[in-house]
Amino acid sequence: MPSPPRWDVIVIGAGHNGLTAGALLAQAGLATLVVEAREVVGGCCVTEEIAPGCRASTTSYIASMLRPEVIHRLRLGRHGLRMVPCEPALQVALDGGEVVADWSDPDRTAAGLARYSPADARAFRAVHDELRALGARLQPLFLELPPDTRAGGLRQAGQLLRLGRRLRGLRGRDVERLTQLLTGSLGQFIDTRFESRQARALLLANNLYGKHGGPYQPGTLLGLVFHLLTGGDDAVPGFFGHVMGGMGAITGAIAAAGRAHGMQIRTGAPVVQVAVRRGGVAGVVLASGEELAARVVLSGADPKRTFLHLVDKAELPEDFRAAVAGIRMDGPCAKVNLVLGEEPRVTGMPPDAGPGQRALFTLPPDLAVADACYDRAKRGELADAGQLFIDCVVASNVDPSLAPAGRHVMTCFVQYVPYRLADGTWDARRDELGDRVITRIGAFAPNVPGTVLARQVLTPLDLERTYRLTEGNIFHGDIQLDQLFHMRPVPGWARYATPVRGLYLCGAGAHPGGGVTGAPGYNAARRVTADLRRRWKR
Ligand SMILES: Cc1cc2nc3c(=O)[nH]c(=O)nc-3n(C[C@H](O)[C@H](O)[C@H](O)COP(=O)(O)OP(=O)(O)OC[C@H]3O[C@@H](n4cnc5c(N)ncnc54)[C@H](O)[C@@H]3O)c2cc1C
Numbered sequence: 001m002p003s004p005p006r007w008d009v010i011v012i013g014a015g016h017n018g019l020t021a022g023a024l025l026a027q028a029g030l031a032t033l034v035v036e037a038r039e040v041v042g043g044c045c046v047t048e049e050i051a052p053g054c055r056a057s058t059t060s061y062i063a064s065m066l067r068p069e070v071i072h073r074l075r076l077g078r079h080g081l082r083m084v085p086c087e088p089a090l091q092v093a094l095d096g097g098e099v100v101a102d103w104s105d106p107d108r109t110a111a112g113l114a115r116y117s118p119a120d121a122r123a124f125r126a127v128h129d130e131l132r133a134l135g136a137r138l139q140p141l142f143l144e145l146p147p148d149t150r151a152g153g154l155r156q157a158g159q160l161l162r163l164g165r166r167l168r169g170l171r172g173r174d175v176e177r178l179t180q181l182l183t184g185s186l187g188q189f190i191d192t193r194f195e196s197r198q199a200r201a202l203l204l205a206n207n208l209y210g211k212h213g214g215p216y217q218p219g220t221l222l223g224l225v226f227h228l229l230t231g232g233d234d235a236v237p238g239f240f241g242h243v244m245g246g247m248g249a250i251t252g253a254i255a256a257a258g259r260a261h262g263m264q265i266r267t268g269a270p271v272v273q274v275a276v277r278r279g280g281v282a283g284v285v286l287a288s289g290e291e292l293a294a295r296v297v298l299s300g301a302d303p304k305r306t307f308l309h310l311v312d313k314a315e316l317p318e319d320f321r322a323a324v325a326g327i328r329m330d331g332p333c334a335k336v337n338l339v340l341g342e343e344p345r346v347t348g349m350p351p352d353a354g355p356g357q358r359a360l361f362t363l364p365p366d367l368a369v370a371d372a373c374y375d376r377a378k379r380g381e382l383a384d385a386g387q388l389f390i391d392c393v394v395a396s397n398v399d400p401s402l403a404p405a406g407r408h409v410m411t412c413f414v415q416y417v418p419y420r421l422a423d424g425t426w427d428a429r430r431d432e433l434g435d436r437v438i439t440r441i442g443a444f445a446p447n448v449p450g451t452v453l454a455r456q457v458l459t460p461l462d463l464e465r466t467y468r469l470t471e472g473n474i475f476h477g478d479i480q481l482d483q484l485f486h487m488r489p490v491p492g493w494a495r496y497a498t499p500v501r502g503l504y505l506c507g508a509g510a511h512p513g514g515g516v517t518g519a520p521g522y523n524a525a526r527r528v529t530a531d532l533r534r535r536w537k538r
Helices: 017-029 066-071 106-114 119-143 153-166 172-181 186-193 199-208 222-226 248-260 301-312 316-326 366-376 426-444 460-467 521-538
Strands: 007-014 032-035 047-051 056-058 083-085 088-092 100-101 240-244 264-266 270-276 280-285 293-300 333-340 360-363 389-393 408-415 451-459 501-505
Touching: 007 017, 007 066, 007 280, 017 032, 017 066, 017 248, 017 293, 017 521, 032 240, 047 248, 047 451, 056 408, 088 199, 100 106, 100 199, 106 119, 106 199, 119 172, 119 199, 119 222, 119 451, 153 186, 186 199, 186 222, 186 366, 199 222, 199 366, 199 501, 248 264, 264 316, 270 293, 301 316, 333 426, 333 460, 360 366, 360 426, 389 426, 389 501, 408 426, 426 451, 426 460, 501 521
Parallel strands: 007 032, 007 293, 032 264, 088 360, 293 501
Antiparallel strands: 047 056, 083 240, 088 100, 270 280, 280 293, 333 408, 333 451, 360 389, 389 408
16 A cells, blocks of 8 residues: 655645645645745745845735735734835826826825816716725625536536625626626727826726736726725725835745745745646656655646646646637736836926835826737837836835845836747847836936946746746736636636646636735635545545
8 A cells, every 4th residue: 555645735836826825725734835946935926136135026016916815814914924005006107297196095086187187087086986896896706716617407506606696786787887897998998988198097007917908908997996906904995015025025924824834845846747647636746856746736837837838638638738728828018127226206206205105106108009019019029118118116115125225126017018029039139128118217217227226127038937927927817808717717627626636726827817816826725625625524
């Protein structure tokens, strides 16, 4: 009789979802090991040194959707997590030296917009209330298993009934709004509801990050609701937070919580294969050749990486592999992280703006240009410097521990950058991207180009190579209606289990998708404990 495996659970990948799943399963008393390819934990939720003494949130940079349930279940506050609300949550800098802020208090934002258009101020207030109400209705679905569309009989009826109960309170108007939100385009929504360029820029800036699609593409309106979900310790609707110590403090706290329950973590340990015997998972094989046996394996790697690279082709149904191969995920984003010798001085920033307000500014192109940039990205072209869509956060303004005195760390998220270039390679054009980003920022904060002391340019290819994001997709798969809820990662497999018995998906490629939420990890852990309980009972 072979001896039982040492591990009840092995989790592939120490991203925040893998760590969340691992920590919760360790908390449930299971012997849990997390194996991570990189030398650091965190995946895309990480703080790294980009120059001596200067630390940056190299990938994700704002905590807006981390589920309060995860924070509380794992007592992340006790493990050092501290978030400070961004105030304003968002701020756009426009040509001509205007700065327009979106405050946590919508009346204050509306008052700012009233200077440009009283009608826009009213529209903003109305949209805010509508979306918040809808967000509150949709939010519980985040931590719920989607219905199994391929189940039959009583099981399917039960799941649909549960979903029906959730949506019971929806009125006719809500259904209309929901339909519009799920299928409409952000561009059209803005065109029909807002007239001033200031309000239009604010709405655009908030809602396209990481989306594969121009602003006029159906489904792009959904981002509006995502950002009005609650977040932070106190479940504040529309929460945007700076994390003290950078985003790595989130994964550091989750890892610490897991370790306190006995979870172990091995870094520098890439998994090259998921071992399968007789249709059931048996463990993992590391690049070193070492085999680790486990009863259950969860993969926090994206679905394409997991099923097209780690699981032997013969172990998966052909139609499942084909569906996974069809997941849309070529990523439209890049990141440029800078160390500056002085704080950016943004033209038009109010003279009384405090360090928090000076800590963020977004440079959105106007809608038509954003649309054209998306088309260019689709053709493999890089937008001109004057057109780039960039979101800048000067994190050291709110957390001086990130850089020594006299230095600033600014992270710049760049949208509509192609994964596949029509001309040349990213290795040859990386600096060109960095230069264009700095030129664009210089048009709004003229002191920046002359004060850059160090820079790190992460192209979509770098996001793939370094952070193991297939095609550089920051969400492990586009956030589009046909790839959400019961369709994520692929139809028929939305409940974390996979065709290999005992193998589960726990990362952003699973419901409810990407962003630093912890929700896929949380849900996957619940699914695993429920399955194990059933197995043990039998
Ligand atoms: C540039 C950028 C900016 C972003 N900005 C924000 C933001 O501001 N706010 C926000 O909420 N979200 C943001 N996101 C999205 C968010 O960071 C991700 O969607 C989320 O972190 C994904 O978490 P995860 O745990 O599911 O996966 P990941 O963080 O991708 O973790 C997966 C882990 O698995 C490891 N791995 C993969 N393959 C293997 C293997 N074979 N063996 C061992 N380990 C393996 C990887 O190394 C990685 O550590 C951003 C992402 C990027 C890239």
